[in-house]
Amino acid sequence: MMNSVLKVENLSISFGGLKAVDDLSFEIGDKMIYGLIGPNGAGKTTVFNCITKFYTPNSGKVTFKTNTGEQINLLEHSVHQIINYGLARTFQNVELINDLSxxxxxxxxxxxxxxxxxxxxxxxxxxxxxxxxxxxxxxxxxxxxxxxxxxxxxxxxxxxxxxxxxxxxxxxxxSRPKLIIIDEPAAGLNETETEALAEMIKKIRDYYHCAVLMVEHDMGLVMSTCERICAINFGKKLAEGTPDEIKQNKEVQEAYLGKDDDDAEN
Ligand SMILES: Nc1ncnc2c1ncn2[C@@H]1O[C@H](COP(=O)(O)OP(=O)(O)OP(=O)(O)O)[C@@H](O)[C@H]1O
Ligand SMILES: [Mg+2]
Known part of the structure; x- marks a missing residue:
């Protein structure tokens, strides 16, 4: 198999009767900056939470290529193990210790x-x-x-x-990651800070050769940093491709119709 660092196959999870993620598959290449987008409630954070072991999906498989090149099924490993295998995440709210340097x-x-x-x-x-x-x-x-x-x-x-x-x-x-997962990095940042962050994400990929998966509402940031994007709605994949392909995709445009790109919250 794979030249990809992360492969999500047929991932599904329901809350009560609601299918938050519905048979979703996508693949992130080595050293790729990858975006996951979709309207509010589309299931982005839920996908993220399945990968980072916060939720246990009902079905599906998540294969990760570790920093030693081994393929593992993430769903079979603990959060603690995953970090050592080279999967890192940042949290939506900054989680640093204020009193420390x-x-x-x-x-x-x-x-x-x-x-x-x-x-x-x-x-x-x-x-x-x-x-x-x-x-x-x-x-x-x-x-x-x-x-x-x-x-x-x-x-x-x-x-x-x-x-x-x-x-x-x-x-x-x-932690010498192979993949960093970032939840809405631009939330709470102004335009200048967002641009600085985009530069930072590219530097991290270029210097440390790790892939990045970002869940983000700021379309400017997504379109300018991501090489590939997966757009979802109602937990299902609408389209997957380059930023240009995603911008031109009819179904994606419809899903966003009448919505501001930056009506972010959560
Ligand atoms: N723990 C939970 N219990 C019940 N329902 C949930 C839970 N987490 C998410 N959901 C539901 O799953 C659906 C997808 O939510 P999710 O938070 O993944 O969307 P999102 O794409 O991240 O949206 P946003 O852009 O608003 O952050 C929503 O209908 C949400 O209400
Ligand atoms: Mg969310």
């Missing part, structure tokens, strides 16, 4: 990768100290690479929301 927030992201025990870390054994230093170096490299180095020692809580969004993305890189 930016760099310390990145170090917390590395925690699942520590080889020393919590006890060794607490007593700062030489090995734990070495490991800490190594992670700190890597965190600094990431901040440098992404143009955030000057923020390293700033306290997270003192920074504007746009910066924190970028830091959250930077933090996912600490």
């Amino acid at each position: 930016i760099i310390d927030n990145l170090l917390i992201g590395a925690h699942s990768q520590y080889k020393t025990s919590a006890l060794q870390q607490a007593f700062l054994t030489p090995r734990a100290r070495r490991e800490e230093k190594e992670h700190r170096g890597r965190a600094m490299d990431i901040l440098n690479q992404l143009g955030l180095a000057d923020k390293a020692n700033e306290i997270a809580g003192s920074q504007p929301y746009g910066v924190l969004k970028n830091v959250e993305l930077a933090r996912t890189l600490m």
Whole structure:
């Protein structure tokens, strides 16, 4: 099989009588920036929650190519295992620790990768100290690479929301992901911040060679960053293709008819 990092096959999940996701299939190529779009209530967040193990689908298969090239069925693994296999996510609301510096927030992201025990870390054994230093170096490299180095020692809580969004993305890189899943990254950002975020997403893909799946309402961001897009409505696929193909697709246009692109919430 596959040159893709994620393959979703025949995914379905119902809530009561409602089919929130209905026999949905799509595939994300290696290093691809991929968008999942659709009107309010289309099922985007539900798809996302199935992949990240928040919900258990009624049927379907989600195959992920791990950072060692192994194919695994995500639905058979715990959230904790998935992170180590190279699947990272950001949350809709920024989840950083306000009282800590930016760099310390990145170090917390590395925690699942520590080889020393919590006890060794607490007593700062030489090995734990070495490991800490190594992670700190890597965190600094990431901040440098992404143009955030000057923020390293700033306290997270003192920074504007746009910066924190970028830091959250930077933090996912600490787990050496192959795929980063991003839920509505542009929510709460102004136009300039959204553009900066688009640049950040492209840099992350270019420098770290990881794919990105984003669920996003901001059509500008989706069309300018995504190489392929899957449009859904009522849990079903309407169309899949390049941004141009999606823009020109009749069914997609109809699904959005009379709707503002930016009436985002949730
Ligand atoms: N936990 C749940 N229990 C019951 N119904 C749910 C649950 N989660 C989602 N739904 C329903 O599933 C459908 C899809 O919702 P979902 O949140 O996935 O849509 P969405 O595409 O993310 O919409 P939005 O653009 O508004 O964020 C909706 O009808 C929603 O009410
Ligand atoms: Mg949603």
